[in-house]
Amino acid sequence: MYSRNKPDVKQLLAYLPIIKAKDDTQKKSEEHKNIVRRTFHKSLKFLLSPLYNEDNGIELELNNRILWCIPRISMIISDWPEACTFSLTYKSTQSNHPCHFCLVSKENLSNINLNSNQIEPRSHKNMKLHYKNNTEKNVSIEKVRNFFWNVPDINIYAATVPDRMHHLDLDLFHYQLNFTKALILE
Secondary structure, three states, rough: OOOOOOOOHOOOOOOOOOOOOOHHHHOOOOOHHHHHHHHHHHHHHHHHHHHHHHOOEEEEEEEEEEEEOOOOOOOOOHHHHHHHHHHHEEEOOOOOOOOOOOOOOOOHOOOOOOOOOOOEEHHHHHHHHHHHOOHHHHHHHHOOOHHHOOOOOOOOOHHEEEEEHHHHHHOHHHHHHHHHEEEEEE
């Protein structure tokens, strides 16, 4: 349960480049932010593409037996800003669609009376269409091509899941309980 911080459970896969700005003005510029986003996704492409080449697999030793495996990513554990980085959705709670998972407007995020046909999930198909049609601002995605759109068998919008650390260790779960309690009392 608490093994994530032990040295024997960690493996360095790669160093991701960090693009530094010369000053705060450059750091806040849209050009610099887009360079950072593109660099991150190109780095992911370089790092993860071998996993998605069907000819490439790995030999995994398990119980003194060698197994041939083709690894896949099933989820990415992250907090909200990290999920936005992977999905290339806006990192602002003030954006029109601040959720990296669906296209519910910011005005309706706290509406508990929404039914399932009023919630449109994000998908590669609908996000690529907005990207292609230059309407990405309408759905709060960055104007950067997302590496995960070309990865088979993963929907990056559904695959980014909240990390227990951020909900329990950072005491966010307490706020979720209080919010739910207030809704029930209403």
